[in-house]
Amino acid sequence: MSRARGRSATAPPWPVALPAALAVAFLALPLVGLLVRAPWGRLWEVLTSPTSLSALRLSLVTGASSTLIALVLGVPLAWWMARSSMRGRSFLRALVTVPLVLPPVVGGIALLLAFGRRGVVGQYLWEGFGIQLPFSTPGVVVAQVFVAMPFLIITVEGALRGLDGRLEEAASTLGAGRLQVFREVTLPLIAPSLIAGTVLTFARALGEFGATITFAGNLEGVTQTLPLAVYSGLEGDPAEAVVLSLLLLAVSVLILVALRDRWLRTGAAS
Amino acid sequence: MTGLHGRAVVERGAFVLDLEIGVDPGEVVAVLGPNGAGKSTLLRAACGLTPLTGGRLELDGRVIDDPAADVLVPATDRRVGVVFQDYRLFPHMSVVDNVAFGPRSAGVGNGEARRLAAEWISRLGLDGLGDRRPGTLSGGQAQRVALGRALAADPALLLLDEPLAALDAETRLDVRSGLREHLRSFAGPTLLVTHDPLDAVVLADRVVVLEGGRVTQQGDPWEVARRPATRYVARLLGLTLLAGRVRDGEVALDGGGVLHVPSDEVSDGAVLVAVRPSAVSLHAERPEGSARNVWSGVVDGVEPIGDRVRVAVRGAPTVTADVTPGAVADLGLAQGREVWLSVKATELEVYPA
Numbered sequence: 001m002s003r004a005r006g007r008s009a010t011a012p013p014w015p016v017a018l019p020a021a022l023a024v025a026f027l028a029l030p031l032v033g034l035l036v037r038a039p040w041g042r043l044w045e046v047l048t049s050p051t052s053l054s055a056l057r058l059s060l061v062t063g064a065s066s067t068l069i070a071l072v073l074g075v076p077l078a079w080w081m082a083r084s085s086m087r088g089r090s091f092l093r094a095l096v097t098v099p100l101v102l103p104p105v106v107g108g109i110a111l112l113l114a115f116g117r118r119g120v121v122g123q124y125l126w127e128g129f130g131i132q133l134p135f136s137t138p139g140v141v142v143a144q145v146f147v148a149m150p151f152l153i154i155t156v157e158g159a160l161r162g163l164d165g166r167l168e169e170a171a172s173t174l175g176a177g178r179l180q181v182f183r184e185v186t187l188p189l190i191a192p193s194l195i196a197g198t199v200l201t202f203a204r205a206l207g208e209f210g211a212t213i214t215f216a217g218n219l220e221g222v223t224q225t226l227p228l229a230v231y232s233g234l235e236g237d238p239a240e241a242v243v244l245s246l247l248l249l250a251v252s253v254l255i256l257v258a259l260r261d262r263w264l265r266t267g268a269a270s
Numbered sequence: 271m272t273g274l275h276g277r278a279v280v281e282r283g284a285f286v287l288d289l290e291i292g293v294d295p296g297e298v299v300a301v302l303g304p305n306g307a308g309k310s311t312l313l314r315a316a317c318g319l320t321p322l323t324g325g326r327l328e329l330d331g332r333v334i335d336d337p338a339a340d341v342l343v344p345a346t347d348r349r350v351g352v353v354f355q356d357y358r359l360f361p362h363m364s365v366v367d368n369v370a371f372g373p374r375s376a377g378v379g380n381g382e383a384r385r386l387a388a389e390w391i392s393r394l395g396l397d398g399l400g401d402r403r404p405g406t407l408s409g410g411q412a413q414r415v416a417l418g419r420a421l422a423a424d425p426a427l428l429l430l431d432e433p434l435a436a437l438d439a440e441t442r443l444d445v446r447s448g449l450r451e452h453l454r455s456f457a458g459p460t461l462l463v464t465h466d467p468l469d470a471v472v473l474a475d476r477v478v479v480l481e482g483g484r485v486t487q488q489g490d491p492w493e494v495a496r497r498p499a500t501r502y503v504a505r506l507l508g509l510t511l512l513a514g515r516v517r518d519g520e521v522a523l524d525g526g527g528v529l530h531v532p533s534d535e536v537s538d539g540a541v542l543v544a545v546r547p548s549a550v551s552l553h554a555e556r557p558e559g560s561a562r563n564v565w566s567g568v569v570d571g572v573e574p575i576g577d578r579v580r581v582a583v584r585g586a587p588t589v590t591a592d593v594t595p596g597a598v599a600d601l602g603l604a605q606g607r608e609v610w611l612s613v614k615a616t617e618l619e620v621y622p623a
Contacts, residue, residue, distance in 0.1 A: 167361075169358070170354060170358035170360075171371065172319075172345040173319070173352045174419065174420075174423050175347075175372055175375035175423055176346065176371070176375040188362040191362075
């Protein structure tokens with residue numbers, strides 16, 4: 001009786017605990033394995049090796065660049081999708097969602113066919129300007145923007161649609177033009193979502209592997225970002241792979257902590 | 271012509287707002303009406319947030335909305351200050367920045383805009399609150415900030431949407447008299463909508479009663495309060511409104527019963543009679559007094575209002591009477607009790623329907 005008293009009517013029955021515990025173990029054990037088998041003694045040495053440092057630098061530069069590009073292009077698109085009354089919005093929304101569900105390697109192939117030296121657009125870039133995106137650092141950025149920008153667009157668009165227009169109306173009666181209203185009223189009001197979308201986009205760009213290796217290749221110092229360095233490490237020095245994996249894990253945890261209020265508080269409507 | 275003038279028509283499904291409006295500079299016009307009468311639609315049309323579907327509005331001689339000529343000046347370019355019912359202060363800006371928003375939008379430099387804002391803040395008695403966020407203000411303070419923000423933009427027309435509705439009864443009294451002063455000192459035309467007749471009487475020079483999208487009465491606020499044309503206004507004011515026809519110095523009421531009225535005030539025809547609850551006396555026995563109108567009825571409801579008790583009495587005619595709590599006890603007033611009513615003819619307000 002006393003045990004029943006402490007339980008709410010909607011609590012799951014105890015047999016559910018077994019598969020639930022298995023699920024936890026399944027998710028946690030790989031991380032534990034990574035921590036247990038990490039070559040802690042060689043940590044500093046591996047982290048400061050030229051290969052690691054150049055991969056880290058490249059990851060930060062390309063990740064930051066693609067996040068910036070995603071912001072500059074993605075926020076206007078999100079604004080358009082959320083507020084314009086034009087037809088084809090649902091089609092746009094579907095289009096934006098495609099890179100989220102598409103296997104990244106397929107994205108890489110698609111980018112090659114579009115921006116490769118003989119690609120639909122790439123041939124003109126090459127012939128007209130001598131620009132070659134594949135196997136270059138800008139190519140890494142292109143691949144990252146392709147897979148990561150949808151996170152920003154969808155987060156910001158959702159926030160814009162959820163915002164009721166009352167404060168923006170008030171701003172326009174005070175004589176503010178649309179751009180001023182957006183800059184001074186709309187953006188500050190959706191700042192939490194904008195930050196969350198930016199961090200998510202950066203995280204996705206940082207972890208990008210499939211599209212990058214397909215479209216930009218795996219050239220140390222040019223296109224070998226951290227995930228690619230991990231992959232290469234497995235073939236040469238597995239300790240290096242493990243150490244770099246730890247680094248990426250640490251970054252992920254940091255991002256989760258930064259976003260915990262927004263994404264980890266289950267059930268709470270944003 | 272300066273001020274706001276024209277005819278506003280907004281059709282939305284089955285609802286149609288259609289009224290002639292004219293507000294001169296320095297004049298305060300109150301639009302009084304129940305929920306759904308079209309008051310907010312009128313305000314939104316005047317400030318450019320809802321386009322007209324018909325009619326035409328001019329502000330200071332400039333056409334701001336004319337669907338027939340395809341002219342629509344957007345809200346941004348209208349210079350119409352709006353105090354919204356929910357104030358709509360920008361939560362991420364300080365009070366100063368809220369008030370400075372209008373001047374800055376007009377191209378005034380940051381420092382000058384903040385100086386202007388500080389002036390308004392001081393004029394509205396908000397000294398020391400400039401750095402606060404709107405979320406930390408009381409209702410009355412937020413209302414004044416909203417007013418200051420609208421006025422600081424130097425509007426050609428000031429609109430107020432239920433300016434006191436968001437306040438509790440106690441602050442409302444203070445804020446209302448303060449608001450009166452600030453509206454008096456605004457030189458442009460002011461249009462305010464409210465469902466509180468007291469707002470109209472205290473704040474406005476003229477009142478327009480809007481019901482179901484149409485004007486049902488307009489004029490001097492006291493005149494409207496004394497001689498309501500519709501049951502809606504009469505009920506707001508607590509008056510009983512009776513319709514009837516004058517015949518030989520008496521009014522034969524449409525709902526049954528006859529009232530003697532001051533004979534010099536009426537000519538033959540359809541009239542309305544407004545009965546103030548305080549003019550009606552209740553008695554246990556048929557009264558032997560000077561009152562010329564005496565009839566009997568049955569108590570239908572008893573409801574305390576402040577230090578008085580409002581008693582609804584069904585009869586010919588059915589009216590409400592305000593009595594003291596002592597009288598309720600003395601007369602044993604309760605639902606179903608038979609009572610006598612009396613009203614002096616001179617206490618009745620009679621006017622053409």
